[in-house]
Amino acid sequence: MKPLSFSDLTLATLARLTQFEEQEQDRAFWEALAEPLTEKEIAETQVLQERLRRLPIMPLNEATLWARAIYPLLMLAETSRIIAWSEVSMGAQWETFALEGVVDGTLAAGPLGAAEAPYLVVMEAKRGFEGKNPQPQLFGQLLVAATINQKTEAFGAYTVADIWTFVRAEIVLSAGAPITLRVMLSPEYAERSEAGQILKILKGIVAKQVAVE
Numbered sequence: 711m712k713p714l715s716f717s718d719l720t721l722a723t724l725a726r727l728t729q730f731e732e733q734e735q736d737r738a739f740w741e742a743l744a745e746p747l748t749e750k751e752i753a754e755t756q757v758l759q760e761r762l763r764r765l766p767i768m769p770l771n772e773a774t775l776w777a778r779a780i781y782p783l784l785m786l787a788e789t790s791r792i793i794a795w796s797e798v799s800m801g802a803q804w805e806t807f808a809l810e811g812v813v814d815g816t817l818a819a820g821p822l823g824a825a826e827a828p829y830l831v832v833m834e835a836k837r838g839f840e841g842k843n844p845q846p847q848l849f850g851q852l853l854v855a856a857t858i859n860q861k862t863e864a865f866g867a868y869t870v871a872d873i874w875t876f877v878r879a880e881i882v883l884s885a886g887a888p889i890t891l892r893v894m895l896s897p898e899y900a901e902r903s904e905a906g907q908i909l910k911i912l913k914g915i916v917a918k919q920v921a922v923e
Contacts, residue, residue, distance in 0.1 A: 713801060716811030719846040724891065727807050728853070733894040740876060740896045744910035745917055754786055755905040762902045767871050772834055776814070779872045779901055780834060784815055787912035792817055792920070795825040802857040804889060809850050817916055828855045829919040830912065831866040844868040845877075849893055852879035865915045872901035874908050876915075 714723070724730045747755070762779055770778075776796070784794035795818055801810030815832040818825040831851045835844035848868045856864035856879065864879045875898050882890035899908050 711803070711808055713803070713808035713810040714850075716809065716813070716847045716850050717842075719809075719850045721843070721846050724846055724849055728889045728891040729887075730849075731890070731892045733892055735895055735897065737897055739878070739894070740911060743914040743918065744907065745913035747906060747910060747913075751786060751909060752906060755783075755909055758782055759902055759905045762872055762905075767902070770871075772836065775869075775871060776834055780832065780869055781815065783901065783905060783908060784817060784832065784912070786909050787817055787916060789916060789920075791819055792829060792916055793820060795820065798825045798828070800828065800831075800851065800854050800858065802854040804857075809854050811847075811851075813851050817912070827859050829865070830915050831855050831864075833866070833868045835868055835870045844870070848877060849879065849891065852877065852893070853881060853889070853891055856881045859919075861919075865919070874899045874901060876911055 765778070767775070781794060781796060788794055795816045796814065798813050798816050798818070800813055802808065813831045814834045816825055816828045817830040818828045820826050831848070833844050833848045833851065836842060845868065848866050852864040852866050855866070856862065862881050864881070865876065866879070867874050867876045876896035878894045880892040896911070901908060
C-alpha cells in the first residue's frame with residue numbers, strides 16, 4: 711500500500727483511519743508531569759527568555775525561529791542517552807494504512823548516530839499562506855512514534871512562533887477493530903515568559919518515557 715504523508719493528514723482523514731477522540735484539557739496532568747529544574751537549567755532558560763524578548767518574533771521565518779528558540783530548548787532537555795534531533799524520517803504500517811514523513815524535531819535515543827526511539831516529537835507550524843492546522847500532522851506522528859516504541863502512549867508538541875502546545879496521545883489496538891487514537895492537549899506556553907515551565911514538561915516527558923522501558 712502507498713503510505714500517506716504526514717503533511718496530507720487532516721482531522722477528517724484521521725477520523726476515517728482511526729477511532730479518533732479528543733479528551734478535555736487537564737492542566738493538572740501537565741503540572742504533575744513537570745520535573746524540577748537545576749540551578750543551571752533555571753539560569754539557561756532565563757538567558758534564552760531574554761534573547762527572545764529582544765527579538766521581533768513574528769517577522770522571523772520558521773528556520774530562524776527553530777534555530778533560536780525551539781531547538782535550544784530541546785537541547786536543554788537532553789540526557790546522557792537522549793538527545794535532540796532535527797529533520798528525522800519516521801514511518802509505520804498497520805493493517806489498513808501506512809504513514810510516513812519527516813518530523814521537524816525529536817528527543818530520541820540514538821547512540822549509533824541515527825535517531826531511534828522517539829520520546830517526544832515536535833512540529834513547527836507553518837505560518838502565512840502555507841499555514842495549515844498543525845494538529846493532524848502531529849497526531850499522525852504520535853501514532854507512528856508509539857508504534858515504533860511499541861507503546862500505548864506517546865508525547866509531542868507543536869509550536870507556533872514561540873508558543874508551545876504539548877500533546878499526549880493514547881493508542882489502543884484491538885484485533886479486527888480500528889485503531890483508537892485519543893489525544894489531550896496542554897495549555898499554551900509562551901517561551902518568552904515560560905521557558906522554564908516548557909523545559910520542566912520536556913524533562914518530565916523524557917523521565918516518564920524512560921521509566922516505563
